[in-house]
Amino acid sequence: MTINEETVQLLKKVAAVFRVKEGDTFRYKAYINASVAIDNLTESISEIWKRGELNTIPGLGENFISYLEEYFSTGRVKHFESQFKKVPSGMFPLMTIRGIGPMTAYKIAHKFHLNREESAIADLKEILISGKLTKIAGFKEKTIAKIQKALAIQSFGKGRLPLYEALPVAEDLLDFLLKSPDVTAAETLGSLRRRLPTVGDIDIAFCSAQPQKAMAYALSYPQITAVVSTGDKVSHIKLNNGLEVDLKISAPNSWGSLLQHYTGSKLHNIHLRTVAKENGLSLSEYGITQNKKLNRFTTETGLYKFLKMSYIPPEIRENNGEIELAQKHQLPKLVELSDIKGDLHIHSDFNYPSSHDLGVSPLAGLLQSAEARGYEYLGLSDHNPKFAGLTESQKLSLIIDRKKYLETQFRAYEKSVKHRTINLLVGLEVDIRPNGDLALSDKILDQLDYAIVSIHSSFELSEEANTQRIICALSHPKAIILGHPTGRVINGRQPIAANWDKIFTFFAQNHKIIEINAYPTRLDLPDDLIRKAISMGVKLIINTDSHEVSQMANMQYGVWNARRGYAEKKDIVNTLSFKDLRVVLE
């Protein structure tokens, strides 16, 4: 469990105690809100604490900050521990079961003396079998059946789905919906629409003046294996790939309200409704009520405008200051896919003893794809030759051979097309060794148009060692770009420990560039560090790290991630023309 997950769990537990023992729903909500805010972070909360920046997280006030301070420095919080003594600890695992909240969990754990977290779920199963659950007042047949059903589903234990797995599923369904003449619009919702790197579930909205017909059409989607529930406004379906989808339907006159409501985030909505309330308005999924009159919105733009705000793009609806910026009409104009003019992290099919995996697509296909995307340039950055087992001169000749190979193919491509618009750069992706040295000598690096330098080993070094390692590597004049900076893999590897303040300061002063790696399992730099880098004046580049031509389409994922980090066109160097880019790379 990561430190963020641990902290979220801890706060949720304390929240539950206040809910059941004090009946304090407001304090309960304050704890829940704080836990949600921490859950939404992509950076480690303890890193933020170390920098003394916990006060920048909305929902964390003086008290929470001192509790967290105590937790990170001593591993415990005395105030929390005294709260936990008031309840049987077996109630906490029960709350992970859908439909069981703090009150229900407490009633069960209290009645049956469930004092051990480890066995609480198993204990509950036994109690269910014994039929003793009816001993609790208010627990009747339906309640018990609901718990039984939820327990059965829970055993599947599904985690968060990566965006790249969820999105194609959603898009296929959207395409299907839009084929119906009764459906005028269809969109993803929730974390999927906000393009988080991982999503909790798949929610889809569609718009129709004929809701019953449209819903019937939706339920004829060939990929459906089961319709879990269906109603006038919402249906819940299960697809043959095992994924479950919520379908929400809206009339055209309230389409904007529905989209806004279900896109969230939760904290964004709460803040937005607080703003509305301060102005004598009430905001719901149906519209905005003013003087008992409901104003409906066909578009989200109209809704935000009614609240005297600029339109807020879904990617930044996270309650991280976007509402205040929208009120002042000072939102950044976020970078778009059409701004991108090239991709500098592409692996070619040049076959040689490489340190890591080779690309598989011939250059002609890569160039063709680049031109089709409207790019002005393509940069090839294969991994360096393997470190050991080759002499210095063998490595040099490999690099020269590669350059010739690529240039020959490029000339052949030039001849095969009428008008060449694409330009070629020959670079390399070079390993950063644990001590901060680059894996190639200066003589070899001089052969290159540019070098992306990346960490591919020894991820577990200390924060100080990694910080020094990166600064040392980027001190080399040919090392311009830091590739996949944190090394994180979505649902896989944790980001390295590093002092990003220090690194970004160095990058800003020395005109070095941080990569936003668009590979969907990486999305690295994470969004909050993108925002920080930009605020410190660091330039970024969005690259796909493609090993195969179709992966060049992943640029969109990098752009979404950049947008989540508030990146504008001016912050991203591969929005520059080829001429201007060359200046930056020198």
Added chain:
DNA sequence: GCCGTTTTCGGCCCGACTGTTTTCAGTCG
């Protein structure tokens, strides 16, 4: 617990759904 251009007290988002209820409590998103 948090929060503030009605600021250091006194508020705190809104609605759907469910189950158990004679008007509401709990859970979810």
